[in-house]
Amino acid sequence: MTDVQNRWTTRRREKNRRMTGLALRSGSKIVDASGIDDVLSTLIQPGDRVSLEGDNQKQADFLAQALADADPERLHDLHLLISSVSLPAHLDVFERGIATRLDLAFAGPQSLRLAQLVEDKVVTIGAIHTYVELYARMFVDLPPTVALLCAEAADEHGNLYTGPNTEDTPTIAEATAFHDGIVIVQVNRIMSELPRVDIPGDWVDVVVVSPRPYKLEPLFTRDxxxxxxxxxxxxxxxxxxxxxxxxxxxxxxxxxxxxxxxxxxxxxxxxxxxxxxxxxxxxxxxxxxxxxxxxxxxxxxxxxxxxxxxxxxxxxxxxxxxxxxxxxxxxxxxxxxxxxxxxxxxxxxxxxxxxxxxxxxxxxxxxxxxxxxxxxxxxxxxxxxxxxxxxxxxxxxxxxxxxxxxxxxxxxxxxxxxxxxxxxxxxxxxxxxxxxxxxxxxxxxxxxxxxxxxxxxxxxxxxxxxxxxxxxxxxxxxxxxxxxxxxxxxxxxxxxxxxxxxxxxxxxxxxxxxxxxxxxxxxxxxxxxxxxxxxxxxxxxxxxxxx
Amino acid sequence: MTDVQNRWTTRRREKNRRMTGLALRSGSKIVDASGIDDVLSTLIQPGDRVSLEGDNQKQADFLAQALADADPERLHDLHLLISSVSLPAHLDVFERGIATRLDLAFAGPQSLRLAQLVEDKVVTIGAIHTYVELYARMFVDLPPTVALLCAEAADEHGNLYTGPNTEDTPTIAEATAFHDGIVIVQVNRIMSELPRVDIPGDWVDVVVVSPRPYKLEPLFTRDxxxxxxxxxxxxxxxxxxxxxxxxxxxxxxxxxxxxxxxxxxxxxxxxxxxxxxxxxxxxxxxxxxxxxxxxxxxxxxxxxxxxxxxxxxxxxxxxxxxxxxxxxxxxxxxxxxxxxxxxxxxxxxxxxxxxxxxxxxxxxxxxxxxxxxxxxxxxxxxxxxxxxxxxxxxxxxxxxxxxxxxxxxxxxxxxxxxxxxxxxxxxxxxxxxxxxxxxxxxxxxxxxxxxxxxxxxxxxxxxxxxxxxxxxxxxxxxxxxxxxxxxxxxxxxxxxxxxxxxxxxxxxxxxxxxxxxxxxxxxxxxxxxxxxxxxxxxxxxxxxxxx
CATH class of the missing domain: 3.40.1080.10 (Glutaconate Coenzyme A-transferase)
Structure with missing residues (x-):
């Protein structure tokens, strides 16, 4: 590759470098839950902008916890994009020094703790957005280096089935996959044939089977x-x-x-x-x-x-x-x-x-x-x-x-x-x-x-x-x-x-x-x-x- | 099926009925260009709401012409959704009595003729929208019965590759495929393996290979x-x-x-x-x-x-x-x-x-x-x-x-x-x-x-x-x-x-x-x-x- 080409392909080369470091089994994108630590520490680097899927309803909770459990010596100064800050792990990541900067849309259940962490200068807030503003900025000035997403099921090729809670997964995946970011998805199960494809497999880099189904709250039920x-x-x-x-x-x-x-x-x-x-x-x-x-x-x-x-x-x-x-x-x-x-x-x-x-x-x-x-x-x-x-x-x-x-x-x-x-x-x-x-x-x-x-x-x-x-x-x-x-x-x-x-x-x-x-x-x-x-x-x- | 089930599945049953009438080769969604007349007359019915892809740039021109060439005895009173009315065929469809109602966003090159056809009561306009308003209504009160779309290439399973002009195809496909509408796509060629998948194959019902590449205008080039x-x-x-x-x-x-x-x-x-x-x-x-x-x-x-x-x-x-x-x-x-x-x-x-x-x-x-x-x-x-x-x-x-x-x-x-x-x-x-x-x-x-x-x-x-x-x-x-x-x-x-x-x-x-x-x-x-x-x-x- 010439210098001219190199100058314009830094994101793609960096992605390839990291993916090579991970050494997936040939022909498969699936990683066992026990390997999640290796996945995160190989594919995420200090200073990265990471979109952690916390939608209005569904939560990539296994990946959030794995990120919160990461070694802060190895992973630090991350910039997180979380639309709904709703899990304790979302803020543990900051308390443990793994992330420092946060762009968000909503922080209902964690809003008190978030206010305290901002006051203590543990969290620096970029801006408080609406959901679609935050997603829109992923196509403008906040493209994610890595996205941590969740879906119902995947097949061997990484095709994803979201089931009824499609929510924001296709949008974040598009912003990340089409700008040489790395897309990591937790799924509840692997299927040989999916009921339908919500997100094509070539938008997805790594699939991790979560030990438990992702968290989902009945927010719209009124008695x-x-x-x-x-x-x-x-x-x-x-x-x-x-x-x-x-x-x-x-x-x-x-x-x-x-x-x-x-x-x-x-x-x-x-x-x-x-x-x-x-x-x-x-x-x-x-x-x-x-x-x-x-x-x-x-x-x-x-x-x-x-x-x-x-x-x-x-x-x-x-x-x-x-x-x-x-x-x-x-x-x-x-x-x-x-x-x-x-x-x-x-x-x-x-x-x-x-x-x-x-x-x-x-x-x-x-x-x-x-x-x-x-x-x-x-x-x-x-x-x-x-x-x-x-x-x-x-x-x-x-x-x-x-x-x-x-x-x-x-x-x-x-x-x-x-x-x-x-x-x-x-x-x-x-x-x-x-x-x-x-x-x-x-x-x-x-x-x-x-x-x-x-x-x-x-x-x-x-x-x-x-x-x-x-x-x-x-x-x-x-x-x-x-x-x-x-x-x-x-x-x-x-x-x-x-x-x-x-x-x-x-x-x-x-x-x-x-x-x-x-x-x-x-x-x-x-x-x-x-x-x-x-x-x-x-x-x-x-x-x-x-x- | 019980009456209760029937009451809520009219769209799905009607789609299945039409698709059965077409009798595709088993396991394939691909139809030869010569069969287009049969495809349209079997899958579209009088009174249908049809989204005909005419984007700002790319045009499903082969399908537009095929629709304009259809038999008005067989196909009539269609309601067309066309975001950019830019081909003569878009209005020929009305002059031939195949369609009567139009919802649109833009009619640059055809705007004079359109004005005349409205005056002559050949075209009844629903509303003039912006692009995204028209797409938004496809998820609200204007879901298409049939969408006529275009893409660069498809594989045997109907997965689509749009190439650089993705434009509006995924959005119209989503509105149609996920409300039991029928998605028909003209492609420039069939490939055994696509460079990437822009739209999953199970959103697509029929693929027709166009005899010529779809039309695309250099609208954004200034000398x-x-x-x-x-x-x-x-x-x-x-x-x-x-x-x-x-x-x-x-x-x-x-x-x-x-x-x-x-x-x-x-x-x-x-x-x-x-x-x-x-x-x-x-x-x-x-x-x-x-x-x-x-x-x-x-x-x-x-x-x-x-x-x-x-x-x-x-x-x-x-x-x-x-x-x-x-x-x-x-x-x-x-x-x-x-x-x-x-x-x-x-x-x-x-x-x-x-x-x-x-x-x-x-x-x-x-x-x-x-x-x-x-x-x-x-x-x-x-x-x-x-x-x-x-x-x-x-x-x-x-x-x-x-x-x-x-x-x-x-x-x-x-x-x-x-x-x-x-x-x-x-x-x-x-x-x-x-x-x-x-x-x-x-x-x-x-x-x-x-x-x-x-x-x-x-x-x-x-x-x-x-x-x-x-x-x-x-x-x-x-x-x-x-x-x-x-x-x-x-x-x-x-x-x-x-x-x-x-x-x-x-x-x-x-x-x-x-x-x-x-x-x-x-x-x-x-x-x-x-x-x-x-x-x-x-x-x-x-x-x-x-x-």
Missing amino acids: PAKIGRVEILKAMLAIRGVYERHEVVSLNHGIGFDTAAIELILPTFGEELGLRGRIARNWVLNPHPTLIPAIESGWVESVHCFGGEPGMERYVAARPDVFFTGPDGSLRSNRVLAQLAGQYAIDMFIGSSLQIDGEGNSSTVTAGRLAGFGGAPNMGNDPHGRRHSSAAWLDLASGSGASRRGRKLVVQLVETFKAGGTPTFVDRLDAVDVGTDAGMPLPPVMIYGDDVSHIVTEEGVAYLYRANSLDERREAIAAVAGATPIGLRHDPRVTERLRRDGLVAFPEDLGVDVRRADRSLLAAKSVGDLVAWSGGLYDPPVRFRNF | PAKIGRVEILKAMLAIRGVYERHEVVSLNHGIGFDTAAIELILPTFGEELGLRGRIARNWVLNPHPTLIPAIESGWVESVHCFGGEPGMERYVAARPDVFFTGPDGSLRSNRVLAQLAGQYAIDMFIGSSLQIDGEGNSSTVTAGRLAGFGGAPNMGNDPHGRRHSSAAWLDLASGSGASRRGRKLVVQLVETFKAGGTPTFVDRLDAVDVGTDAGMPLPPVMIYGDDVSHIVTEEGVAYLYRANSLDERREAIAAVAGATPIGLRHDPRVTERLRRDGLVAFPEDLGVDVRRADRSLLAAKSVGDLVAWSGGLYDPPVRFRNF
């Missing part, structure tokens, strides 16, 4: 038994005041009991209103068990998923007209494509938040935690550039001439007070101080007020997209903020003007009878009811088998 | 010989006034001579300023030949591509440290992932437009044409929701408290007049009337004024992101609009205030010596120079071999 009158009232207001009014056909639901309540009253309250087939037909969301009654009642035309949900495998496989499934019959999810759909192809995002300020900015960040938001900020914003039209999008149109355009519905669905009497509506988000304390360049706001089109509380619906000024937006928010400080300062005389101008609607304005808001409206009242609706196809995880 | 003083002056202003000022590290360049000029003066003008390594390191764009000198001079750390570019294959393959390439050595592009990167992972989009109005709205649509914009609207907007920070993004920050946030740079680079003396700055975009005449719900604006952060003309730079009101934005635009009607109405006395407040900068404010703006600054002055810079690796298409 209908915990849904009360207030959630049901909000669900009724949302359906009449938002879904029906704007004819919302395609949508994403966030996680939570509020949206679960909506899913569960579509077949009852929604049916009474004659809305089946008119609203909520095309969904972008994970396989929520609480959506089963609506699916079985013929409400749902399609569901595309970011990931899977434990227990929903057999049900999803039996409903291929609705879910995206493969030739093997099981779900194919894909976070990047679902986010793309959520950004560009749906009418509405609706979700909850812990705090909302007077201008409508919201955040789930609270003191002492370095959390992040996963995918919500990408779903919860109006894409803002030119977009194709849909009826709902056009219904929110504003401006004139060339500037006229529609708007994606971004709906916040909250109770004015949370459990324990803590107000949801606050003068100042905790996120502002958290950001300052943690030295963040900007406060960790999840969804900005100017992106929010509606706020639904148990008091009513605020149509923020109709506000002509920031002051009007503040007034409309305060009018549905109940007895919180923000609500109490609101001048009730303004309310009538807001109602008249269509900025605020109360239950009576929407034809919602508050007395009907009780559990009898729920199409399923327990996890057991969901199992029954599914014809026995839904297998709830053990912790939900309380019916 | 440096056609770059003049004005383009060079604008390039100097952009580099000093935007790239250097905001330290733009990651970026996308639109197509055109303006951005080509920037690419070509980085190694000369940019080098003098000591900017190498400080700006323009990470790129999201197709393999522009005019970027070769900057790459060879060590400016470019990485390039991720939407598609490929004819003639750039050997050069790209020889620069794997820079480009994303596969184990076979050749480029792997991917439009959806490059768009994702352009949306979420870069500091800046810079591109040109045909018309800009006084508020900064811009469009490339002109009278009588139903064009569309491909990917520009997605690159040319500020994603608007929460985003991770970069230095450039933060440099444009505004707001306070929870509302404070940065901004993606969206730069319009135009000459005040186009060839023939037509003004670029206009009181009213042609797009407004085109939209009305064509019965569009909104005018076909490409980039909205409130998303544009800067406008660069030969007069200077307007820093629109600093405008505190729509009036100030109008003034700043007018100040760089030269002798166009909008520029002439501008009160020159306002200009001094705008300069003082940093809303406008002229060449002298930016330290740009206008006299130096000549072709001697171009690192390459001809296509021949580009070939020389590439060390003979760049093979320009015939039409550019004029040096």
Whole structure:
């Protein structure tokens, strides 16, 4: 090779050098679990940028633990890219001095410990991203040297079968494999013939059989038994005041009991209103068990998923007209494509938040935690550039001439007070101080007020997209903020003007009878009811088998 | 099968029924070109939604022609999804009555004829999308029944090799294959072993060997010989006034001579300023030949591509440290992932437009044409929701408290007049009337004024992101609009205030010596120079071999 060629092939030559050092059995990419230490210490070098797969749901936990157990004399100063920091091992790697720098998207269960490690200067954070931002940067300025991924099964050639939780594996594999990075995958088992191929074998360098199946959390399961009158009232207001009014056909639901309540009253309250087939037909969301009654009642035309949900495998496989499934019959999810759909192809995002300020900015960040938001900020914003039209999008149109355009519905669905009497509506988000304390360049706001089109509380619906000024937006928010400080300062005389101008609607304005808001409206009242609706196809995880 | 099972498997059973009707040779997915008529008439049914691959660059032209040649008695009322309507056959299908409904993203070469067919009610348009919107809807409300795709090569099992122009094939294949649609692919050749697998064989139902290689246009090649003083002056202003000022590290360049000029003066003008390594390191764009000198001079750390570019294959393959390439050595592009990167992972989009109005709205649509914009609207907007920070993004920050946030740079680079003396700055975009005449719900604006952060003309730079009101934005635009009607109405006395407040900068404010703006600054002055810079690796298409 000439010097000129060498100059432009440093990544490829380095990869070849490391792979040669590993000396795989000829013709096979499979390594026994006992050899993992040798694999990591041969294929990873100090200073490497390593993408460790910790998705929203599935975790490359065996590889994470192996990395945490590595010899820090040999492996140090790694730069880790982890979308969801959710295992103790993810931070053990830092405490042991193996890694020093972290780019992440979300750190739910580890957010307290992460905050401490940042304060102690054990972890240096590059940035807190959304999921797709982090993946996008893997194709720009953060291409991984090594990716540590997980899949359900592999064959001898390294072809991968992900099963229902495809999630982010194809995207990280593509960023790494096509820039001369090294792709190492833990699998639950080796099969001579895979049910289907999710990722081609020539994108994969090494396959390790994990001694135990990868970890997977049932993040999207909500027990209908915990849904009360207030959630049901909000669900009724949302359906009449938002879904029906704007004819919302395609949508994403966030996680939570509020949206679960909506899913569960579509077949009852929604049916009474004659809305089946008119609203909520095309969904972008994970396989929520609480959506089963609506699916079985013929409400749902399609569901595309970011990931899977434990227990929903057999049900999803039996409903291929609705879910995206493969030739093997099981779900194919894909976070990047679902986010793309959520950004560009749906009418509405609706979700909850812990705090909302007077201008409508919201955040789930609270003191002492370095959390992040996963995918919500990408779903919860109006894409803002030119977009194709849909009826709902056009219904929110504003401006004139060339500037006229529609708007994606971004709906916040909250109770004015949370459990324990803590107000949801606050003068100042905790996120502002958290950001300052943690030295963040900007406060960790999840969804900005100017992106929010509606706020639904148990008091009513605020149509923020109709506000002509920031002051009007503040007034409309305060009018549905109940007895919180923000609500109490609101001048009730303004309310009538807001109602008249269509900025605020109360239950009576929407034809919602508050007395009907009780559990009898729920199409399923327990996890057991969901199992029954599914014809026995839904297998709830053990912790939900309380019916 | 029980009735319950049947109710939820209509798509799968229908696919199986059609595939059984085709009777492929056992164990093979390959069909001879002569059998294409049988394939299409067996696998497609009247009323189907068919995704016909017409990407920005590559075209499934053999399949498009075969569809246009089908018997309208047998095949009719199809709903076509075509991202780029660019072949006569794409519209012949409608004229022959085989298809009636069209969802598209772009119709450059066929835009006049398309407008006529819509007027004649031969074509009914669903919506005009951006590329990724159309793909996103394939996972929501427009899943294809059948996809007609193209690839470089296939093996007996239907595994596909796309070569450098991966583009959109994996995305459309995923949307179709994983919702029980039928995937039919034309390939240039069959190989017993593929150089790499881009799409797994079990996503593919039928492979047809095309009698000729698929069509591919060199859309991103600009001849440096056609770059003049004005383009060079604008390039100097952009580099000093935007790239250097905001330290733009990651970026996308639109197509055109303006951005080509920037690419070509980085190694000369940019080098003098000591900017190498400080700006323009990470790129999201197709393999522009005019970027070769900057790459060879060590400016470019990485390039991720939407598609490929004819003639750039050997050069790209020889620069794997820079480009994303596969184990076979050749480029792997991917439009959806490059768009994702352009949306979420870069500091800046810079591109040109045909018309800009006084508020900064811009469009490339002109009278009588139903064009569309491909990917520009997605690159040319500020994603608007929460985003991770970069230095450039933060440099444009505004707001306070929870509302404070940065901004993606969206730069319009135009000459005040186009060839023939037509003004670029206009009181009213042609797009407004085109939209009305064509019965569009909104005018076909490409980039909205409130998303544009800067406008660069030969007069200077307007820093629109600093405008505190729509009036100030109008003034700043007018100040760089030269002798166009909008520029002439501008009160020159306002200009001094705008300069003082940093809303406008002229060449002298930016330290740009206008006299130096000549072709001697171009690192390459001809296509021949580009070939020389590439060390003979760049093979320009015939039409550019004029040096």
